[in-house]
Amino acid sequence: xxxxxxxxxxxxxxxxxxxxxxxxxxxxxxxxxxxxxxxxxxxxxxxxxxxxxxxxxxxxxxxxxxxxxxxxxxxxxxxxxxxxxxxxxxxxxxxxxxxxxxxxxxxxxxxxxxxxxxxxxxxxxxxxxxxxxxxxxxxxxxxxxxxxxxxxxxxxxxxxxxxxxxxxxxxxxxxxxxxxxxxxxxxxxxxxxxxxxxxxxxxxxxxxxxxxxxxxxxxxxxxxxxxxxxxxxxxxxxxxxxxxxxxxxxxxx
Amino acid sequence: xxxxxxxxxxxxxxxxxxxxxxxxxxxxxxxxxxxxxxxxxxxxxxxxxxxxxxxxxxxxxxxxxxxxxxxxxxxxxxxxxxxxxxxxxxxxxxxxxxxxxxxxxxxxxxxxxxxxxxxxxxxxxxxxxxxxxxxxxxxxxxxxxxxxxxxxxxxxxxxxxxxxxxxxxxxxxxxxxxxxxxxxxxxxxxxxxxxxxxxxxxxxxxxxxxxxxxxxxxxxxxxxxxxxxxxxxxxxxxxxxxxxxxxxxxxxxxxxxxxxxxxxxxxxxxxxxxxxxxxxxxxxxxxxxxxxxxxxxxxxxxxxxxxxx
Ligand SMILES: Nc1ncnc2c1ncn2[C@@H]1O[C@H](COP(=O)(O)OP(=O)(O)O)[C@@H](O)[C@H]1O
Ligand SMILES: [Mg+2]
Numbered sequence: 125x126x127x128x129x130x131x132x133x134x135x136x137x138x139x140x141x142x143x144x145x146x147x148x149x150x151x152x153x154x155x156x157x158x159x160x161x162x163x164x165x166x167x168x169x170x171x172x173x174x175x176x177x178x179x180x181x182x183x184x185x186x187x188x189x190x191x192x193x194x195x196x197x198x199x200x201x202x203x204x205x206x207x208x209x210x211x212x213x214x215x216x217x218x219x220x221x222x223x224x225x226x227x228x229x230x231x232x233x234x235x236x237x238x239x240x241x242x243x244x245x246x247x248x249x250x251x252x253x254x255x256x257x258x259x260x261x262x263x264x265x266x267x268x269x270x271x272x273x274x275x276x277x278x279x280x281x282x283x284x285x286x287x288x289x290x291x292x293x294x295x296x297x298x299x300x301x302x303x304x305x306x307x308x309x310x311x312x313x314x315x316x317x318x319x320x321x322x323x324x325x326x327x328x329x330x331x332x333x334x335x336x337x338x339x340x341x342x343x344x345x346x347x348x349x350x351x352x353x354x355x356x357x358x359x360x361x362x363x364x365x366x367x368x369x370x371x372x373x374x375x376x377x
Numbered sequence: 378x379x380x381x382x383x384x385x386x387x388x389x390x391x392x393x394x395x396x397x398x399x400x401x402x403x404x405x406x407x408x409x410x411x412x413x414x415x416x417x418x419x420x421x422x423x424x425x426x427x428x429x430x431x432x433x434x435x436x437x438x439x440x441x442x443x444x445x446x447x448x449x450x451x452x453x454x455x456x457x458x459x460x461x462x463x464x465x466x467x468x469x470x471x472x473x474x475x476x477x478x479x480x481x482x483x484x485x486x487x488x489x490x491x492x493x494x495x496x497x498x499x500x501x502x503x504x505x506x507x508x509x510x511x512x513x514x515x516x517x518x519x520x521x522x523x524x525x526x527x528x529x530x531x532x533x534x535x536x537x538x539x540x541x542x543x544x545x546x547x548x549x550x551x552x553x554x555x556x557x558x559x560x561x562x563x564x565x566x567x568x569x570x571x572x573x574x575x576x577x578x579x580x581x582x583x584x585x586x587x588x589x590x591x592x593x594x595x596x597x598x599x600x601x602x603x604x605x606x607x608x609x610x611x612x613x614x615x616x617x618x619x620x621x622x623x624x625x626x627x628x629x630x631x632x633x634x635x636x637x638x639x640x641x642x643x644x645x646x647x648x649x650x651x652x653x654x655x656x657x658x659x660x661x662x663x664x665x666x667x668x669x670x671x672x673x674x675x676x677x678x679x680x681x682x683x684x685x686x
Contacts, residue, residue, distance in 0.1 A: 175570055206575065214572025224567035228585050228662060238571035241581065270662065283567075290571060 126189040128153050128294055128325045129174060135182035136169055143169045145349035146183065151342070156326045158336040158357065161346035162372055167329045170346075171296045174327070175216045176209045187216065188293060214242050217287030221299040223279045225271040231258060231282045232267040235289045243290065250289070257285040261315045277308030281315050288319075295319065297328040331376050333361055345369045433633035437624065438640065446620030447641050453537055453616055454603045454645075460542030461602070462595070465549025470579065472554055483550065490547035496608050499540035503612040505531050533614040537606070545602060552594045556587030588660040596653035600646050607638075617641055 129151040136144035143166045151157045159167050172178040173185060176193050185192040193209065194201040204212075226234050235254035239245040245253075258267055261281040271279055280300055287295060297316065301309040313335050320326060320339050330336060336343055336357050343360040345353040345368075353360050353369045364370050423429060437443055471483035490498070505527055512530055515521030531539075560583050568578040607618040621638040625631045 177566065177569060210569075210572045210574050212572075213570055216570070218567075218570035220563060220567065222563055224561070224563040226564065226567070226582055226586075228660075237581065238568075238573060241577050242572045286571070 127151060127186075128155070128188055129327065130186040131170075131183070132185070133183035134170070134173065134180050134185050136166070136173060136178060137181050143349055144173070144180070147346075147349075147351055149344060149351060149354060151325060151327060153325055154323045155341045156320045156328065156339050157342045157344060158340040159327065159329045159344045159346055160331055160336070160372070160376075161352075165346045166349045167346055168298050171218070171298050171327065171329060174294075175218050175296060176204075176213050179203075187212070210242070214238070214290050215293055217290060217292035217295040219280070219283050219287055219295070219297045219300050221302050223271075223276070223283045223303075225279050225282055225286070227271050230268045230270055231263060231274070231285075234271070234282055235286045238286070239289050254285070254289055257288055258282065260318075261285050262311070275308060276304045277311045280304065280312045284312075284315055284319070293325065295324055295326045297326065297330065299329050299331070301330065301332060333373075333377065337361055345372065347372070428632055429636065430630065430633045433630050434636050434640075437630075437634060437637045440624070440637075442620045442624060443617070443637055443641070446615060446617035446638075447645070449615050449620075450603065450606050450617040450641075451645065453541070453606045453609070453614070454599065457538060457541035457545060457606070458599050458602045460538060461545025461549045461598070464542065464546025465551075465553045466584075468546060468550035469553035469557060472550060473557060487547045487550055490544050491551075495540070495544050495605060496611065498544055499536065499608055499612055502531065502536045502539045503533075533609070533612050536612045537609050537614050540609070540612070541602065541605060545598065548598060549595070552591055552598070553587065556589075556591035557583055559590045560586045585660070589657075592653070592657050592660055596649065596656075599653075600649055603645055603649065604642060 127150045129149075131147050131149050134144055134147040135142065147166075147170060149157075159170070161167055169178060173180050174187060174192065179193050190212075191201075192212070193204055195204055195208075196202075225231075226237070229237065232251065232254050235257060236247070236250040239250040239253070240247055255264070255267060258264060261284055263278060263281055263285070266274060266278060266282075271282070274282065284300075300316070301312050304312065309332070313332060316326070316328070316335070317339055328336075328340070340357045342354065343357040344351055345360055345364070345366075347368050353364060353366050360369065361373065364373060424431070468483045468486055471479050472487070474480045474483075509527050512523075512525055512527050513521040514523035564582050564586065565578055568582045573581070606614075606616050609616055610619045610622060613619070617638050621634040625634040
């Protein structure tokens with residue numbers, strides 16, 4: 125069976141600045157991978173590349189066996205048309221550090237928008253599923269609340285439900301708890317833990333060591349656009365081989 | 378020392394409610410008295426002055442020709458502002474396009490219509506027949522589909538729509554563009570990650586949020602539009618000022634009829650104020666930081682009491 129995500133020497137430049145300098149890694153189906161690394165090391169950029177939000181400049185990146193952003197015909201790569209890109213993005217869920225809920229919509233409207241607009245699910249069907257998803261993340265009583273009236277933890281859980289509403293095969297989390305007050309971190313991690321138990325394939329950029337040790341199948345330490353160290357969480361986090369990893373971990377803990 | 382005993386006591390005995398003597402504001406009373414004095418003098422001179430001829434004003438206020446002009450003005454305002462808003466959205470989206478030809482075309486449009494006086498534009502459209510006696514629609518250097526005399530197409534109404542609508546579109550596009558830019562990029566990112574297309578994101582995510590920024594200046598634009606319809610007097614369009622003029626051309630009661638027109642303009646702009654309030658409230662949903670310093674609360678805190686902020 126093919127891996128859910130497969131990166132081979134992925135490079136990404138912004139103008140002259142090379143942000144990803146050859147990322148190679150693999151995430152299998154049902155696996156949870158945690159990525160950690162200092163700010164500016166290219167973690168967010170890598171997640172955006174997986175979701176076709178940024179185009180890679182060199183290397184190969186596959187999601188579910190299909191090339192990301194391009195189509196290979198013979199020896200040539202062809203850019204995918206916008207519609208194709210959108211269709212692929214719909215299959216990958218993404219959760220952001222700053223939630224990015226749609227402020228002009230209630231929690232339920234946030235969750236039902238994409239299924240109705242993109243997947244052409246009927247409104248009733250979408251509401252039914254949206255209600256169920258919000259219930260699962262513990263927000264059954266907040267269906268008609270606007271984001272401003274929700275705490276950070278509640279907003280992030282709505283954001284998770286919004287991504288799940290598209291029935292993604294892969295979920296990407298970019299520092300989902302970094303913007304939260306300490307006492308709200310737990311409720312978001314709990315929702316993610318539950319998702320992992322249900323077998324969702326997840327890539328999580330996080331500095332929550334406890335979560336990484338408990339939930340992750342693989343841990344990756346990135347620095348300056350390269351994977352410095354990858355392996356079992358207990359090895360990478362517990363007894364890192366590289367000096368850079370050790371220095372970073374000593375700062376985070 | 379037993380601190381728990383202390384805190385316990387504080388918690389059980391609620392201190393007496395504060396009833397402070399409010400700060401007096403004699404300066405406010407003096408300023409108010411001066412303003413009222415001037416207002417009274419102004420009202421007295423307006424009411425008693427012979428030149429205003431209030432009985433004539435009363436006579437023509439509900440004259441059928443005037444009422445007809447009022448309706449025409451309302452109609453024109455709605456029509457031309459509508460055209461302006463649609464053109465503005467299109468030009469703003471074009472302006473933000475990555476295609477340089479598309480964004481350049483929008484820039485040129487805005488540059489031209491913002492850079493020339495509205496009155497000149499109206500006169501230009503009104504006299505377009507002199508420039509292009511016939512107008513044809515078709516593919517350049519290819520077949521023509523429609524062919525007509527300019528004079529039969531460019532009626533006063535069409536002049537109005539072209540003159541006011543095109544001009545307004547240029548202003549509205551800048552307003553819409555500012556609104557679009559004001560929306561956090563994370564919104565687009567989140568919508569893209571859900572698989573929404575560029576058009577869907579614009580329509581469902583960006584524009585509804587941009588509305589909050591777009592509406593207040595659009596209210597101002599609509600009020601300007603209402604007043605600018607009076608410029609169509611040069612194109613013989615039968616709006617309010619034209620109606621008033623056609624009456625005073627005959628009876629020479631210029632000032633009273635201008636007052637009649639002004640009263641109606643004030644009534645219409647006042648209605649627009651109220652409309653703007655409700656539209657702003659509608660698009661403010663989900664953003665509760667809206668200022669609620671109402672007139673009522675200002676009256677309540679006028680003479681005495683603590684002023685918040
Ligand atoms: N759109 C962009 N344009 C230019 N530079 C960018 C862009 N996005 C990210 N970068 C740069 O790429 C580097 C990595 O950023 P990022 O992926 O956000 O790192 P991380 O998420 O690990 O903190 C940073 O130096 C950042 O300034
Ligand atoms: Mg980041």
